[in-house]
Amino acid sequence: MKLISLIFISLIIMGCASHSAYKPAKGDSSGYKEIALAQNHYRVQFKLAGQSRSAAQKYALMRAAELTLAQGYDWFVVEKSSTRRLREEDPFETSTRPAIARSCGLLGCRTRMTTPESTLDNTNTDTLAIVEIRMGRGVRPESGQPKIKSYDARELWEAAQRNTDQAN
Numbered sequence: 001m002k003l004i005s006l007i008f009i010s011l012i013i014m015g016c017a018s019h020s021a022y023k024p025a026k027g028d029s030s031g032y033k034e035i036a037l038a039q040n041h042y043r044v045q046f047k048l049a050g051q052s053r054s055a056a057q058k059y060a061l062m063r064a065a066e067l068t069l070a071q072g073y074d075w076f077v078v079e080k081s082s083t084r085r086l087r088e089e090d091p092f093e094t095s096t097r098p099a100i101a102r103s104c105g106l107l108g109c110r111t112r113m114t115t116p117e118s119t120l121d122n123t124n125t126d127t128l129a130i131v132e133i134r135m136g137r138g139v140r141p142e143s144g145q146p147k148i149k150s151y152d153a154r155e156l157w158e159a160a161q162r163n164t165d166q167a168n
Helices: 002-017 053-070 153-167
Strands: 031-038 041-049 075-089 099-105 108-114 123-136 149-152
Touching: 031 053, 041 053, 053 075, 053 123, 053 149, 053 153, 149 153
Parallel strands: none
Antiparallel strands: 031 041, 041 123, 075 123, 075 149, 099 108
8 A cells, every 4th residue: 555655646746847847956946845854844945936925835835745745644734934035146247336437528528427237137036935844644733723824735735736737
């Protein structure tokens, strides 16, 4: 039975590989990473090229569901969650400090201060979503309790797969 479960999970993982954004991160690239904090406690992060905080958060939860199932658990609780934008400036961009320009013509010289173009167009923006989860088996804690966000891993994973299939 465990072999069938492992094969099923492997097929699901391979199905996700076809969706370009949902993939393991290599180095500092886009994709997911996780680190085990304890046997059933993980920190999952998803870095997404672009500025969509909600998409990055959804992919992080999708990875949390996949990881929960792969570890043999039924549900997970989000203990901490954050999303932020990362900006990487172009290393070849010129200085943004004002420059003094002097121009001379027939009627005399004129001095003026110029400001280089904004560097906003030359930055790459990524979004990073981080969720810290605790996994469990059996009866899932109620999400209605204050500050508890619990998810059924299989339901979340299947819903994510349906949404991914519809998008492709």
